[in-house]
Amino acid sequence: MTPPSALPIDAVLPELLASLATHPRAVLEAPPGAGKTTRVPLALLDAPWLSGCRILMLEPRRLAARSAARFMAASLGEEAGATVGYRVRFEAKVSAATRIEVVTEGILTRMLQDDPTLDGVGAILFDEFHERHLNTDLGLALALDVQAGLRPDLRLLVMSATLEGERLAAFLGAPRIRSEGRSHPVEIRYPPLRPGEDAVSAVPRMVREALAASEGDVLVFLPGRREIAQVARRLDGGDAVVVELHGDLDLSAQAAALSPDPGGRRRIVLATNVAESSVTLPGVRAVVDTGLAREPRFDPNSGFSRLATVTITAPSAAQRAGRAGRLGPGLCLRLWPESQRLEPATRPELAQVELSGLLLELRAWGSDDLRFLDPPPAGHVAQAADTLRALGALDDEGRITGFGRRILALGTHPRLAAMAARAASDEDRALCADLIALLEGRDPLRGDDARDDRLDLRWRVLAAFRGRRAGEADGSREALSALSEQARQWRRRLRAPEPPAAIDRHRPGDLLLAAFPDRIARQHPRDASRYQLSNGRGARLHDSSALRGEPWLVVPELRYEARDSLVLKGAPFDPAHLRRLFPERFRTVEQGRFDVATQAVAVFREQRFMDLVLERERIAVTDPAQRVAGLLDGVRQLGLQALPWTEALRQWQARVACLRDWCPELALPACDDEALLACLDDWLAPFLAGKSKLSALSADEFGQALRARLDHSGQQALNRLAPVAVTVPSGRELRLHYEPGQPPVLPVKLQELFGAADGPAVAGGKVPVLLHLLSPAQRPIQVTADLSGFWQRTYAEVRKELKGRYPKHPWPDDPWTAQATHRTRRRNE
Known part of the structure; x- marks a missing residue:
């Protein structure tokens, strides 16, 4: 065998071997062409700590996995499958003699799930980690968990061409080894x-x-x-x-x-x-x-x-x-x-993809508490959990079900795996292989035909291509060839026979029900282009839809819009299959609803599939709780403005908002409209008992309900620190006006403040009141929160301007010592 020519990575191999001899983890940075992918695994083969065990090297791409394995095998004078082998989707070249296995991402995850102890494996190498594929991050998180709990002797090496090496080394608690590579300008x-x-x-x-x-x-x-x-x-x-x-x-x-x-x-x-x-x-x-x-x-x-x-x-x-x-x-x-x-x-x-596959892996592993370099976004995880529960892969408590473990083993998106796992016959499995290929691959239709929203049309075009017949729509031969090969691979995986040449038009939809139980659509009784979905949303067909008139659809692809989502691809199905597949999703509920026209509560008994109403009949209202629930539903529909607000109650609401800003240490509850709507059941429901119309709620009762949001100490603090009114030097009590985010406003005649050095303040003196100073005719003169400054700098000019206009009112030379009054001078004399 010809000795290999020198590569830049060779210079750091002794440092890498020494590091892994004393530490279970390492980070290796080397630019493209340095030789890390093909030199490092071979250099580790004779390491004493490996003790004859295998090395797994994760490559994100199938082409790279095959290429790396073949190159290493050739350098040993062997074919792939001897000392060096590989496993990729639908293909494997390994043997009992294999010591280095180059695997793609999903393969590593399956190996870890099947044998968490990784018996016979001494090291896992993560190549091209900088690409940050989801399964690479998951594989590293699982491997760290194995190393921490079951295999402290397992070595983990993360390799990359461009990488935040310092951050990753700190995350792993690992040495960082760098190869400079070799490049020209x-x-x-x-x-x-x-x-x-x-x-x-x-x-x-x-x-x-x-x-x-x-x-x-x-x-x-x-x-x-x-x-x-x-x-x-x-x-x-x-x-x-x-x-x-x-x-x-x-x-x-x-x-x-x-x-x-x-x-x-x-x-x-x-x-x-x-x-x-x-x-x-x-x-x-x-x-x-x-x-x-x-x-x-x-x-x-x-x-x-x-x-x-x-x-x-x-x-x-x-x-x-x-x-x-x-x-x-x-x-x-x-x-x-x-x-x-x-x-x-x-x-x-x-951070950018749908996470139901990741979450199912975590639930199968038995822990969500794994160490990720960048944790999965919480919102994406919650959405994934909803999808998995709808498929039957998770139970109501979020635990993986037996069915969830079955679909996990198929190695595709949980929706598509659920469809294949529920297929009842050989022919159904063959059709599932075609549908998986059609849903995973790109649309085979071209031109105007690509706007056709029938999924079954795409199957027929694929079947015609496979049978070397003319199709009923214009399809791309390149795309159809790729889809046909993908379907063939899936038939082998599912142990399915060749698919039929023709099928009933409902068959694709009947199978797709298992993949999209949350996207089952029933035609609206009064509008043939609109549908109600089983997830509670609405959907519509586009104007030239070929699906118009179908009473039931399953919708694999739609565009979410504010009101009704647009169906992009759908398939008709036989609704009898729903009860066969999902008998537990059917339920009977009695639901109180608010009738906007009568402003009263109506109760209906509904037959539902998930959130899709199949039958509805109106029944008498006998349960007081249903009346309350219906009225609360009315408030949610109409908004809080449907309740008997008064100006005093709006001011109470504004006072609470202001005091929350000024004195957060009081921890007053939020009472703005959004917060009140979010917790109607807590504060409003008790005051709706015995009522069947919203108009039966009086302003006094509504005020009691609002004020009950604050406990006794909160009410006292509100009255003390954000009072309704203040007493001015004239002796009169004047009301303050509150707006959230602003100081309170006090409109007051100038003469009523004579003798006062400073204006009033609230919040324990922290917030000066904004004075709207008025003339005797109640016209604005000045806006200020600094009364002393007004007396010093502005009063003389105001006095000169207004004394002749309002001669019956006092205009003293010295406002500091004058008697405050709200009356004219003549009446005072």
Whole structure:
């Protein structure tokens, strides 16, 4: 075997081996091309602490996993599956002799769930951790839990090309080892796009520029397979050969893409972001970067995470450019403005995707209390729990059910796994394989046909493609070929036969019920285009919908809107299947409702599936609690303005709000409209007892209900610190006006304040009252909270202006010593 040539990572291998000999965790930073992926696992094989156990290396991408395993095997003079093997979705090459297993993310999670002790495994290596895939974060959290509780001898090594190494090392409590790598300078250019040209359409022109300005191969980064095919059709590379590189290539095409051209020709490699750091590409001296990638994002229309085209981050841009500097000085053409600022770091996938799969893994593990570098967002977790309960994967207490464990083992989204797990026959499982492929993959329909909202149409087009027949709609052969292969893999996983050539139109919908029990839709009795969903929301069909007239639909994809969501894809079904699948979801309830027209309570007995009302009949109101519940429902519909407010009660509400701001130590409860609506049952319900209409509630009763929000000490504090009125020097008691967030206002005639050095204050003297000083005719003169300053600086001018206008009123030279009064001078004399 030829000795391997030196790589930059070789310089730090002794430090890494010494560190892992004394510490169970380590962080290794090494730029792309340093050799960490293929050198490190082999270097660890003979470590004494490994004691002949296996090494698992996690690779986020299938192509990279296969490539790394084959490269390491070849360096040992072997085929993949001997000392070095791999496991990816739908494929494995391992044997009893395998010591290094390169696995993709979901495979590692399954291995940990199946055997938490990881018997026979001595180390787990997390490669390309900087990509922050959800299953990488989950795998690390599970491995840390295993190490802490069951396997303190297990070694964990986190490796990355670009990484917040210091932060991660602190999180792991681990040494940080760095390899500088080897690179040459790369010239970065930002060539302008032409009018009407986008980054993808500019690629052929930019490739010609890169070929002319550099030597060696040109690597082009495109967002996905569709754009690669589009560019390949338009590209004329002259003597250069065009090569595609993406995760869906077969093994021979992958091997060709990762090897130099046998004839020595220059190559133009059209690649997805798999080429950023996951694989080694020989001969590249120039990079054309569109700045785009496809990454998972939560799609609220479908409830799934779907691939979306996004702008790359600054670390990704640096890695892509670095690909041009491996062999010598390189060139990178960036197809975005130089002024455009990229995100400085990669956001973890678990902050951007749907989390029902993650939550199901955690519940199966038996703990939500795992250590994540970035914890999953609480809102996403709560939404995932609702989905899993609807599927029957979690019980009401949030524990995983036996059915939940069955769907977890299938290794796809819990919704789709639930559909496959409930399939009752071989043919149903075969159809489920097709439906999983259709829902996981991209839409096969093109042009105007893509706007058709029938999911069963897409199945028929797929079936026609498979049978080499003409379809009833225009489908993309490329997309249909990928869907057909995906469905074949799922049939093998589900042990299903070949699917039928034709099916009843209800069959897809009947199966999809198990995946979308919360999106079952019943047609509105008076509007054929509107539906009520089982999750309580409304939905509507678009104007040209092919589903119009269907009494029942299951809706895999819809666009959420403020009132009625828009159905994007749906399938009709036989409602008899509902009781067979979900008998426990049917219930009878008696519900008090508020009739806006009569302003009174009506009670209905309803037959429901989840929140979908199937039948309703009005019954007599006999339960007092139903009356109260109905009236509270009316307040929620109409708003608090439906209650008998008076100005005094609104002022009470404002006083409470002000005092909460001024004296937070009192811990008074919130009494604003939003807070009152949120707890109607606590404060209003007792005062509605015995009433059947809102109009029966008097203002006095309503005031009692409001004031009961404060206990005795709170009421005393309110009256003392935010009084209704204050006594002014004239002896009169005048009312204050309160507004939340403002000091209280006191409108008062100027003469009533003679002799006072300072104006009144509230909140124990902390908040001066804002004085609206009035003329004898009650017209405003001045607004001030500083009465002393008014006497000193402004009074003389006011006196001069108003004395002649109001001669019967006192205008003393010295307001400090004058007698305050609200009467005229003549009456006083």
